[in-house]
Amino acid sequence: MKLGIAGRPQAGKSTLFAALTGARGDAVPGSSHKDTRIATITVLDERIDFLVEMYQPKKIAYAKIEYLLPSRIPGVSDAKSEGEFWNQIRVCDGILHVVRNFEDMGSGAAHSEADFNQVEDEMILSDLGVVEKRLERIALDLKRGKKQGEPEIPHLNMCREMLEEGEPLRNKPEVSTHPLLKGFTFLSAKPMLALINNGDEDENLPAWTQRRENLSFVVVRGKLEMDLASMTKEEAEEFLEAYNIQESALDRVIRHSYGMLNRISFFTVGSDEVKAWPIPDGIPALEAAGEVHSDIRQGFIRAEVVAFDDLKAQGSFQAAKKAGLVRLEGKEYIVKDGDIINYRFNV
Numbered sequence: 001m002k003l004g005i006a007g008r009p010q011a012g013k014s015t016l017f018a019a020l021t022g023a024r025g026d027a028v029p030g031s032s033h034k035d036t037r038i039a040t041i042t043v044l045d046e047r048i049d050f051l052v053e054m055y056q057p058k059k060i061a062y063a064k065i066e067y068l069l070p071s072r073i074p075g076v077s078d079a080k081s082e083g084e085f086w087n088q089i090r091v092c093d094g095i096l097h098v099v100r101n102f103e104d105m106g107s108g109a110a111h112s113e114a115d116f117n118q119v120e121d122e123m124i125l126s127d128l129g130v131v132e133k134r135l136e137r138i139a140l141d142l143k144r145g146k147k148q149g150e151p152e153i154p155h156l157n158m159c160r161e162m163l164e165e166g167e168p169l170r171n172k173p174e175v176s177t178h179p180l181l182k183g184f185t186f187l188s189a190k191p192m193l194a195l196i197n198n199g200d201e202d203e204n205l206p207a208w209t210q211r212r213e214n215l216s217f218v219v220v221r222g223k224l225e226m227d228l229a230s231m232t233k234e235e236a237e238e239f240l241e242a243y244n245i246q247e248s249a250l251d252r253v254i255r256h257s258y259g260m261l262n263r264i265s266f267f268t269v270g271s272d273e274v275k276a277w278p279i280p281d282g283i284p285a286l287e288a289a290g291e292v293h294s295d296i297r298q299g300f301i302r303a304e305v306v307a308f309d310d311l312k313a314q315g316s317f318q319a320a321k322k323a324g325l326v327r328l329e330g331k332e333y334i335v336k337d338g339d340i341i342n343y344r345f346n347v
């Protein structure tokens with residue numbers, strides 16, 4: 001699960017990245033691009049904490065999300081470097097779009113909606129370029145009697161229509177996720193979380209004129225969060241109280257990132273390890289088994305399932321079993337968020 005951090009220059013991307021890594025993870029330099037940075041962030045989960053209390057495992061594994069901060073040469077915004085910037089985002093599962101909503105000496109007053117639109121338009125134009133190039137290619141092939149690409153044409157045309165209207169592809173997922181378009185990594189089709197980066201004193205969403213579909217918003221105060229991330233736990237608690245902040249905005253960002261990608265967690269438990277397994281929402285037990293180990297998928301017999309809330313209410317696995325809350329499910333069972341699963345399998 002990888003999220004790319006995008007946004008206009010000076011929007012606060014680096015600040016936010018530093019806050020995220022300072023608070024919850026390790027940053028490692030990326031390999032392919034010299035200055036690209038990737039942070040692996042732990043998704044905190046109270047359910048894991050509870051299960052750890054219960055099972056006292058040797059190992060604990062929270063779900064992780066990777067955040068990628070593409071390199072960008074300061075002050076350079078020619079087509080080539082912009083193309084490279086977006087190519088790094090292209091391989092991500094979703095986009096965190098950082099939008100400046102603080103006044104800055106260098107950049108002046110905030111124009112959050114205009115800034116947002118500008119970046120959105122860049123993505124739409126980039127996708128339009130991809131679609132048009134592919135259509136030209138197919139037309140050329142057809143002239144030479146090669147027909148493989150032909151079935152893609154109506155789907156590409158539907159994408160083109162949307163893009164020409166200035167509409168991001170994420171507004172109609174069924175168009176761009178058609179199996180025939182599988183190889184394309186459209187930017188505007190990726191799920192997006194808009195991070196409205198406010199000044200320290202402001203905790204409100206800016207008023208925008210246009211309503212956005214299929215977009216979540218989180219207000220962050222990037223600089224404040226970065227300061228917070230570099231404090232000790234005691235200092236941070238005092239600070240949070242002084243600013244009357246309930247929960248670090250970063251936790252909200254992480255939670256929203258997770259939800260935006262349509263991920264849920266199931267858990268495996270035991271004295272060896274308590275572990276969260278992030279999976280796409282809606283997949284059956286057999287497929288989820290494959291996430292744990294291909295052997296389990298292959299030799300699948302049954303999934304022994306108890307809902308986290310039931311286990312918590314009963315206090316122990318045995319008690320839950322006695323109360324009839326531990327179910328034996330087959331291959332087709334759709335895994336729910338919070339399921340604790342013990343796979344029975346043959347090898």
Ligand SMILES: Nc1nc2c(ncn2[C@@H]2O[C@H](COP(=O)(O)OP(=O)(O)OP(=O)(O)O)[C@@H](O)[C@H]2O)c(=O)[nH]1
Binds near residue numbers: 008072200220
């Ligand atoms: N007041 C205020 N200033 C901020 C905030 N976030 C970032 N800044 C400042 O804005 C400037 C730009 O922040 P960066 O995090 O470097 O922005 P960036 O998007 O990484 O910029 P580029 O990498 O140049 O595109 C810095 O001087 C930050 O200190 C914020 O939440 N409030």
Ligand SMILES: [Mg+2]
Binds near residue numbers: 014015
């Ligand atoms: Mg930066």
